[in-house]
Amino acid sequence: MTTSTALAVTDIHMSYGDLRAVDGVSFEVAEGEFFGILGPNGAGKTTTLEIAEGLREPDSGTVRLLGEAPWPRNLALLPKIGVQLQASAFFEKLTAREQLETFGALYGVTSARVDEMLELVGLSDKASTPEAKLSGGQRQRLSIACALVHDPDIVFLDEPTAALDPQARRNLWDVLREVQARGKTIVYTTHYLDEAEVLCDRVAIMDRGRILAMDAPARLVRDLEAATRVILERGALAPDLARALPGADQVAQDEVSLTISTRTPAPLLAALAEHGTLDGLQVRTATLEDVFLELTGREYRA
Amino acid sequence: MTTTETRPRRTAPSPASSSVFLALSKAGFRGFVRDKATLFFTFLFPLMFLVIFGLIFGGAGASKTKIGVVGEGAVIPALERSDAVELTRFDTAQEAEAQVKAGDLPAYVQQDGDTVTLRFAASDQTQAGLVNGLVSGVVNQANIAATGQAPAFTLDTSQVEDESLKPIQYMAPGIISWAVSIGAVFGAALTFVSWRKKQVLRRLRLAPVQPVAVLGSRVLVSLGVAVVQFCLFVGVALLPMFGLRLSGQWWLALPLLLLGTLSFFSIGMLVGAFCKTEEAASGVANLITLPMAFLSGAFLPLDNIPPWLQTVSWAFPMRHLNEGMLDVMVRGQGVDALLVPAMVLIAFTAVVGFIAAKVFRWED
Ligand SMILES: Nc1ncnc2c1ncn2[C@@H]1O[C@H](COP(=O)(O)OP(=O)(O)OP(=O)(O)O)[C@@H](O)[C@H]1O
Ligand SMILES: [Mg+2]
Numbered sequence: 261m262t263t264s265t266a267l268a269v270t271d272i273h274m275s276y277g278d279l280r281a282v283d284g285v286s287f288e289v290a291e292g293e294f295f296g297i298l299g300p301n302g303a304g305k306t307t308t309l310e311i312a313e314g315l316r317e318p319d320s321g322t323v324r325l326l327g328e329a330p331w332p333r334n335l336a337l338l339p340k341i342g343v344q345l346q347a348s349a350f351f352e353k354l355t356a357r358e359q360l361e362t363f364g365a366l367y368g369v370t371s372a373r374v375d376e377m378l379e380l381v382g383l384s385d386k387a388s389t390p391e392a393k394l395s396g397g398q399r400q401r402l403s404i405a406c407a408l409v410h411d412p413d414i415v416f417l418d419e420p421t422a423a424l425d426p427q428a429r430r431n432l433w434d435v436l437r438e439v440q441a442r443g444k445t446i447v448y449t450t451h452y453l454d455e456a457e458v459l460c461d462r463v464a465i466m467d468r469g470r471i472l473a474m475d476a477p478a479r480l481v482r483d484l485e486a487a488t489r490v491i492l493e494r495g496a497l498a499p500d501l502a503r504a505l506p507g508a509d510q511v512a513q514d515e516v517s518l519t520i521s522t523r524t525p526a527p528l529l530a531a532l533a534e535h536g537t538l539d540g541l542q543v544r545t546a547t548l549e550d551v552f553l554e555l556t557g558r559e560y561r562a
Numbered sequence: 563m564t565t566t567e568t569r570p571r572r573t574a575p576s577p578a579s580s581s582v583f584l585a586l587s588k589a590g591f592r593g594f595v596r597d598k599a600t601l602f603f604t605f606l607f608p609l610m611f612l613v614i615f616g617l618i619f620g621g622a623g624a625s626k627t628k629i630g631v632v633g634e635g636a637v638i639p640a641l642e643r644s645d646a647v648e649l650t651r652f653d654t655a656q657e658a659e660a661q662v663k664a665g666d667l668p669a670y671v672q673q674d675g676d677t678v679t680l681r682f683a684a685s686d687q688t689q690a691g692l693v694n695g696l697v698s699g700v701v702n703q704a705n706i707a708a709t710g711q712a713p714a715f716t717l718d719t720s721q722v723e724d725e726s727l728k729p730i731q732y733m734a735p736g737i738i739s740w741a742v743s744i745g746a747v748f749g750a751a752l753t754f755v756s757w758r759k760k761q762v763l764r765r766l767r768l769a770p771v772q773p774v775a776v777l778g779s780r781v782l783v784s785l786g787v788a789v790v791q792f793c794l795f796v797g798v799a800l801l802p803m804f805g806l807r808l809s810g811q812w813w814l815a816l817p818l819l820l821l822g823t824l825s826f827f828s829i830g831m832l833v834g835a836f837c838k839t840e841e842a843a844s845g846v847a848n849l850i851t852l853p854m855a856f857l858s859g860a861f862l863p864l865d866n867i868p869p870w871l872q873t874v875s876w877a878f879p880m881r882h883l884n885e886g887m888l889d890v891m892v893r894g895q896g897v898d899a900l901l902v903p904a905m906v907l908i909a910f911t912a913v914v915g916f917i918a919a920k921v922f923r924w925e926d
Contacts (some may be wrong), residue, residue: 315764340772349765351589352756353596358589365585366769368577406765 265324266414266445267310267312272321274307281307282318283469289462291413294440296456297449298548299466305449306346306418308466312447313343313416339367342412346419348403350391356402357387360409368409377405380435382428396423401432408439415439417448421455433459453548457481465552473491477548484554487521488547490528492521494518496537505531514558579775584896586771586779594783598635603748604787605794608741612733612795613862616804617792619729629693630658630670636708637673640700647696655679669693734799734806735815735887736860739880742819743826743851746784751843753780759839763924781827792816808895814856815887818900821907822883828911829879831918838926854878882906 267289274282282304289295309368310316312323312332314337323330328337350359360374374550378384381401386394393400404420420436421429436459440446450456456463457477464474473480487509492502494517502520507528510521522528525543532538594600628648631638632655642649650667652658658670662681668689669682680697682690689728766776792815799806829850839844855861857871858880864872875881886903889895 264625314766315768333767335770341768343765343768344762345765347761349761351762352593352760354589360593363588363765363769365577366582366766366771403715424908472605 264291265289266293266326267295268322268324268445268464269308269312270322272308272318272323273313274304274311274316274318280309280469284456285321285469285471287464287471287474289414289445291445292440292443292461294436294446294458294523295400295448296457296463297447298451298453298464298552299461300451303382303466304469309416309418309447311343314466316414322325328400339410340413342407342410342415344403344407344415344417344420345483348399350399350403350406351486353390353392355388355390356383356394356398359391359402360405363406364409369410373409373411377409380408380438381405382431397425397428400424401428404432404435410442414445417446419449420451421450457548461549465548465555467556473551480551481546483517484546484551486550486554487523488525488546489544490520490522490525490532491542491544492518492520492532492537493540496540497532497535501535507531576798577770579772582771583775583779583782586776587782588660590753590779591786594787600749602743604693604791606746607796608737608744608791609798610863611740612804613800615733615737616730616799619733627692627696628667629697630661630667632658632670632672633674635673635675636704637671637678637697637701640704641671641697644696644700647693649798651746667698667909671697678885696848728805728807730799730804730806731892732863732888734795734804735891736855736858738795738815738819739822739883739887740825740851740855740859740860742788742797742806743854743880745787745791746823746826747830747833747847747851748844749784749787750780750827751833751847752840754831754834755837755840755843758923760835760924761915761925767924782823783822784823784827788819789816789913794871807892811888811896812891814890814897814900818883818886818890818904821904821911824911825883825907825914827881828914828918832914832921835918835921835923854880857881858884860884879907881912 270286311318318332464471507522507524508520512519631649632652661667672679833846857875858878882903886900889899
């Protein structure tokens with residue numbers, strides 16, 4: 261049962277006039293999986309998510325969400341899905357707690373649960389603050405709480421960590437991991453490649469309405485066979501000496517540092533240790549950003 | 563909700579529509595009472611009109627026509643007893659005439675033995691007509707009384723005559739229906755536009771709620787607001803300062819007012835379906851409510867407008883609402899008078915509401 265499919269999207273297309281916002285996207289998300297959709301602005305992430313949620317009807321293609329078709333509006337399905345829209349949607353003039361209570365009531369949720377949710381997203385002390393007076397990040401967290409209030413089986417989050425400070429972002433990671441630990445499926449979009457690497461079981465990298473690559477982040481990075489970069493302080497080692505080290509493929513020096521690229525970091529690091537130049541040394545392995553660069557030929561721009 | 567036994571823990575089943583309805587209504591009422599601008603435009607603004615008009619056109623004291631009296635006789639105490647005019651005594655007819663000529667008094671009455679003389683300033687025809695009617699009525703009564711016989715026909719004119727003197731009798735129901743139209747048209751239009759703009763409608767679409775619960779909750783808010791408006795405005799108009807006098811079954815106006823609220827709400831829905839921004843919606847709502855109020859005779863009687871405009875005025879739900887409210891609140895009529903207005907309002911709501919539902923959009 262753990263391997264059954266929570267969401268299956270098959271070859272969906274969606275155009276706005278001439279613009280192909282989503283151009284043949286297919287993917288499956290298993291139950292309990294944490295799935296990330298990455299890509300720059302306008303890649304089609306939100307459109308894809310909205311089609312999967314049943315907010316939009318695709319021009320073509322099919323969606324099965326928890327075994328059912330989300331379009332047209334499927335009332336039986338709705339209690340099982342939780343959605344945080346990219347723009348936060350709130351009632352006017354209500355406090356944080358009242359927003360949660362109202363959204364909770366739409367699903368028949370008790371107010372004890374509301375307190376739990378406020379606690380979960382760290383807004384207990386803001387419970388009686390009007391939503392309009394929350395900071396951007398706090399509003400974002402409230403919006404996520406509203407998506408989770410009815411304990412849905414599958415959660416769609418559209419850029420939940422946008423506008424959050426680093427601390428709040430990390431707290432939210434904990435929240436999302438906690439949600440996943442309870443067996444929920446999470447589908448989310450983000451611009452943060454590093455975050456997706458940390459959180460997601462699998463990611464799909466989207467650009468211009470298409471999925472360019474889809475796999476576990478570590479595997480995507482590994483398949484790239486990108487070089488590992490070892491970075492030393494400038495002057496710690498002469499460039500010529502560095503070039504002679506075992507495994508050193510490429511050496512570059514700028515004003516502050518010396519960078520050695522390698523595909524076999526182990527012997528290189530051992531040799532560096534012998535030279536006694538480990539102080540201030542940094543090792544950079546390839547990241548999803550490198551994958552994106554490789555796939556599109558463009559630098560990733562969030 | 564029976565297809566999910568494979569899942570170990572189920573989320574709550576869809577809640578009853580009634581609890582969703584209540585939660586949304588609660589949110590709506592809270593949003594309403596916390597919005598100062600809305601409170602101002604639904605309560606204070608029309609109230610200002612009521613107060614200003616009430617003061618301009620005279621309250622209980624000022625609304626009584628003042629006439630001068632000279633001499634002695636049965637007619638003068640009778641005039642005093644009629645309670646419809648305020649008498650100012652003069653020793654000589656010359657003094658009284660001077661005041662009338664100066665425009666300080668509309669008329670004076672002189673009784674000299676059996677001769678009663680009425681001199682009035684024709685410059686103010688309405689006043690002149692009023693005074694004429696009043697004095698001749700009193701004189702006729704005094705004549706009958708002088709014969710020592712019981713009058714062949716008794717006509718209790720004093721009450722109606724007295725009320726008709728006061729514009730507040732006409733204005734209070736009109737301003738109430740205008741205020742309610744502001745509350746319902748703006749309320750519906752702005753809510754739907756802002757819910758659409760702020761994606762609340764999309765979010766609601768993703769929750770297991772029936773559209774009718776969403777709509778119904780907002781209707782309930784508007785009806786509640788209308789009841790408060792009715793109580794407030796009637797209460798203020800009843801103050802001695804304004805001197806509204808309600809006739810027998812005045813409370814029948816409330817159910818009719820609620821039907822009127824529904825018809826205004828349907829107009830608001832239509833506006834809300836077409837407008838993309840709050841600014842546009844409130845502009846259009848203004849463009850509808852104010853002319854509708856004038857053409858429905860909410861502020862001034864429509865007696866003097868051209869017949870074709872009279873005909874046009876019956877196209878507005880507010881005209882029917884006004885007539886019905888006047889009938890039961892101040893003209894002393896009963897539930898029969900509400901039959902036609904009520905049916906018109908229901909039909910209007912059904913038709914406009916249907917169109918609004920057809921053109922309704924969840925998102926831009
Ligand atoms: N309602 C709409 N009407 C017309 N074009 C739209 C609409 N919604 C989105 N688009 C276009 O479709 C493309 C994909 O938009 P989408 O919102 O899915 O991107 P995204 O990946 O979510 O971007 P972002 O990271 O900025 O949120 C964009 O070029 C956008 O301009
Ligand atoms: Mg987006």
